[in-house]
Amino acid sequence: MTGWENLTVGAAAPDREYGPISRTDIVQYQGASGDFNPIHHDDEFAQSAGYPGAFSVGMLQAGILASFATDWLGPRNVRTFGVQFREQVWPGDVLVCSGSVVGRDDDARTVDLELVATRVGGGAAIKGYATFVVE
Secondary structure, three states: OOOHHHOOOOOEOOOEEEOOOOHHHHHHHHHHHOOOOHHHOOHHHHHHOOOOOOOOOHHHHHHHHHHHHHHHHOHHHEEEEEEEEOOOOOOOOOEEEEEEEEEEEOOOOEEEEEEEEEEOOOOEEEEEEEEEEOO
16 A cells, blocks of 8 residues: 555556456356346347447446555545446456546545556546545
């Protein structure tokens, strides 16, 4: 965990790479979450819906981004976390997570973060925000 004195506006966590995301990762997430929509594991079904093939469950990327943030500032310190889905993630994609401090409240000892998971060779798959208290 990073110390309070280092969490100034503009401070950033080291980028972290995840992946490649496999079909197995996607199916395991589906099993854990109870989201069994075949668009996430059945290419034929996904193609019938107009997609080139099955794609990842968006909440898998949200979980990866949340883990990135909590590895940086500690899971017990999360006060808010939210995401916006931007691009689909396909089997074989590699994600790069990054985050930076965009706000700081010295009285409450909290920091506000902007977070993003970007597809290597693509755009932002998911953008997020979080507030963490720093003890």
